[in-house]
Amino acid sequence: MGVRDWLGWPVLRQIGAGDPYGRGAAAKSSASEHLAPRTRTAQKVVKSVCPYCAVGCGQNVYVAEGKVTQVEGDPDSPVSRGRLCPKGAASLQLTTGSAREHQVLYRRPHGTEWESLDLDTAMDMIADRVIESRQQGWQWEQSGVRTRRTMGIASLGGATLDNEENYLIKKLFTALGAVQIENQARV
Template identity: 55%
Template sequence: YHKDGKLISIEGDPESPISQGNLCPKGAASYQLLTHSRRELKVKYRAPRAKQWTEMSLDRAMDMVAERVWESRKRTFTTQENGSAINHTTAICHLGGATLDNEENYLIKKLFTGGLGMVCVSNQARI
């Protein structure tokens, strides 16, 4: 539940035949993902060979990530090997977090393998 844009509590679905309203450990810990006093609220960036972190806007950080991923993909994308179409890059990988659910992981897999041609897409829950 939330009030005035702030998270108040997280509850399970009492009609769920699996959990019967109880939260799994991940669900119970989700509250702290948003409310913990040590949660970083600003983007931190450390330039190559720099010793200090600097703050930057989220928009700028997202643009930097997108530019670097796209440049790496363009530079390393392989369309054919030994006469066979492969359409992939081995220069970029993705490691998902355990807080993602099945639906989110499915979309990530579709985007990164089908959209960007990444070969290595994994999740820390498997490791």
């Protein structure tokens, strides 16, 4: 091992640079010298709220050329003070994730393949099935007590839905007469 190899050791670099704790230039690698923050290219920063739970953590959404490029915690938020949970920190994938579908997919009963449907056809299919299930499971009364409910529909909301979506789903299913309404975030 030559003298040059010894001089490349981090401890010797720190002492030689007058940085014994390795918090300054001695800690930088050649790869990290050329790194730039992803937020530097943003054309604007939009204040937002994390869509996942009821806490309401603040987010800074960085936008460049009309596309979301980064989502970070908002340090000005009195709720989260710049911190996000793992789900909130990954909310960039809501808009830019490669696994995100941009069309309605349908698999017929006993089918093995997915097929694309237009949105109007899918909405009509859903509405027909909801109406039929509601009518088949409707109870006006049970044991002499007026119930006015349907036992043919239940809802289990997912944690990937935001507060507003969960609120609207709860209201919709209550209006339909369903009583079995639950959410994954509460279970």
